[in-house]
Amino acid sequence: MNATAQDQRAAVWTVVDSDIGPLLLAATGEGLVTVVFHATDAVRTKALDRLGSRLGAEPVHAPDSPLLAEPIRQFAEYFAAGRRDFELPLDWSLISGFNRQVLRELLSGVPYGSVVGYGDLARRVGQPGAAQAVGLAMGANPLPVVVPCHRVVERDGGIGGFGGGLETKRHLLALEGVLPQPLF
Numbered sequence: 001m002n003a004t005a006q007d008q009r010a011a012v013w014t015v016v017d018s019d020i021g022p023l024l025l026a027a028t029g030e031g032l033v034t035v036v037f038h039a040t041d042a043v044r045t046k047a048l049d050r051l052g053s054r055l056g057a058e059p060v061h062a063p064d065s066p067l068l069a070e071p072i073r074q075f076a077e078y079f080a081a082g083r084r085d086f087e088l089p090l091d092w093s094l095i096s097g098f099n100r101q102v103l104r105e106l107l108s109g110v111p112y113g114s115v116v117g118y119g120d121l122a123r124r125v126g127q128p129g130a131a132q133a134v135g136l137a138m139g140a141n142p143l144p145v146v147v148p149c150h151r152v153v154e155r156d157g158g159i160g161g162f163g164g165g166l167e168t169k170r171h172l173l174a175l176e177g178v179l180p181q182p183l184f
Helices: 003-009 041-055 066-079 097-109 118-124 131-139 166-175
Strands: 012-016 023-028 031-036
Touching: 012 041, 012 066, 023 041, 023 066, 031 041, 097 118, 097 131, 118 131
Parallel strands: none
Antiparallel strands: 012 023, 023 031
């Protein structure tokens, strides 16, 4: 791999505060590559080790990197209810196959303030019997919030699972007006 290709694969990262706790944001020259919930020291260390292993280069802490400036700004706007859609280049290299297909459909086909069922999303990608596989794809989503896996719910109206925790999912759905804001 030449130096330019290696630079494209190297990730820069930072942790930002949000309404749902600290988020680790990492980007490559291709775009935002991962978002990690609850980025405490232990979570951050594990996530960065895994990211470095997957990309073949150790991520570099660079909160002032131009690669992170726009993601940081857009996340702040989203949590301030000033942004409905993220307009960021995304690096899809951490996800492939069926999971990538499902996540791309979710990103393009389920707008802010709406939800979709696991089975409905499976049908949209031509796999009507794959609701459980859609759930696994949501759990493997390396770009939560931007690729809005919080908008996928159970057919019977249940909230479903969420890698960031159910309180995080409820908060994101309330922010988007799908659920009422908590009373306290």
